Amino acid sequence: MKCINCGTENNDANKFCRNCGNELKDENNPQEIICQTCGAKNKPGNNYCILCGENLIVTADKNSTKLNLHNRFNDTNKKRKQKHSSENKNYQMQKKIELKPVLITAIVIIVSYLAVTLIDYWKDKNTSSVRTVEIKSTNPVVESIVYEIASKFVCSCGTCGEKSLEKCTCPHAEEERQFIRDYMGKNGQKNDIIVALANKYGYLKSEYAKDYKKVDVSKIWKSNDLNTFSNSKNIIK
Structure with missing residues (x-):
């Protein structure tokens, strides 16, 4: 008996197709x-x-x-x-x-x-890895002036224990000393360099503040200890 669904030949006794499971009926079998x-x-x-x-x-x-x-x-x-x-x-x-x-x-x-x-x-x-390299002069006179100016300041980094600038070895101190050298290279006068350094970085030692009247009072290290500057304006004229 042939399945009308898939065409597979089946035994006459089969009730369902052995290939697709379709029910085998005599009336649907063309044979x-x-x-x-x-x-x-x-x-x-x-x-x-x-x-x-x-x-x-x-x-x-x-x-x-x-x-x-x-x-x-x-x-x-x-x-x-x-x-x-x-x-x-x-x-x-x-x-x-x-x-x-x-x-x-x-x-x-x-x-x-x-x-x-x-x-x-x-x-x-x-940017953070770039730091100012301290390039010391080969002229001992120049270096002497650099360290003389630096001795009037305290390192402004705030992490070295407020060491004097000429003695501190931190990168910030090296940057400030290099600032002095660069300024000297422009034929800057010593007093002008001190004022410029103080107004940029601050921490000018209070005992030298009276000699540099163009320095901002807020830039003076421990300026509150000075009676001279206690009632003065921000810029000493």
């Missing part, structure tokens, strides 16, 4: 013609029933019509499923196309943010 009058099984080549003599051509036509309707119904369902599957794929593809610009924009924003962050980090790292 046999069932007589509508007596129910006898006839071979496809018989024109009349072998048991009752009924015309089998009419019966075969009816069976063929049923089979065609069944196949047409299956084809319709199959096409409907294919159409639904195709529409679903098209919908998913359309959604992907719509989401693509959004994803690209998000990726660009994230990459830009990371790039800016890394650049800022690199700048901060390199």
